[in-house]
Amino acid sequence: MLMKRLEKECGRGFSYNSDIAVLENYYQHQYDLIKKGDTDLVTFELVMLGNALDFIDFVKRYLGIKLDAKEKSVEMYDEVMDALSRGIINRNLFDKTNNIAKKAGAYLGFLIIANIGGEWIDTNEGEAVIVDGREVYVCDFAANRLMSGSELNAADYYKKVRTLRKNEQPIDSVM
Numbered sequence: 034m035l036m037k038r039l040e041k042e043c044g045r046g047f048s049y050n051s052d053i054a055v056l057e058n059y060y061q062h063q064y065d066l067i068k069k070g071d072t073d074l075v076t077f078e079l080v081m082l083g084n085a086l087d088f089i090d091f092v093k094r095y096l097g098i099k100l101d102a103k104e105k106s107v108e109m110y111d112e113v114m115d116a117l118s119r120g121i122i123n124r125n126l127f128d129k130t131n132n133i134a135k136k137a138g139a140y141l142g143f144l145i146i147a148n149i150g151g152e153w154i155d156t157n158e159g160e161a162v163i164v165d166g167r168e169v170y171v172c173d174f175a176a177n178r179l180m181s182g183s184e185l186n187a188a189d190y191y192k193k194v195r196t197l198r199k200n201e202q203p204i205d206s207v208m
Contacts, residue, residue, distance in 0.1 A: 049147035050102050057086055078156045084139030091136065101139065110141065111187045114178050118168040134179055135160070138172030141187065145169065149191075149198050164197040 089100045142162045151164040161168040178185045
């Protein structure tokens, strides 16, 4: 896992539960090392962390909402997605939807890993978080949520993902 490897290399470890400023510093440090030629540090997990941090920054700058790694942010995520969905549908911002959906999905995956557990995986079907052996396609959820308005609820989705950790039978929409 990237975090464990970097803990050895950098002499410090980070978790998804860290303060956002700590994660931003960590990401910047990794980016600086990559620019200096340490391309082994370019991992899917690092890319998704960067996307999640971009989403957090975007939401703070444009909507004035401060997101973090705490579970309470799942409900704020729904508010953000409502606002973005209205902007996409009402202003015909369809060309920007894919990028926003990837970043929004990365943030949802970030919340899942921080609070439920799991790890990133890049599959032929798209970006996913593995939770107890099951693939959760967070970027697909985010794209569907943006395009369908308020029909999908991130808090309900998150609760369904949590059932994977409890070994309950999940509802198919989690996948």
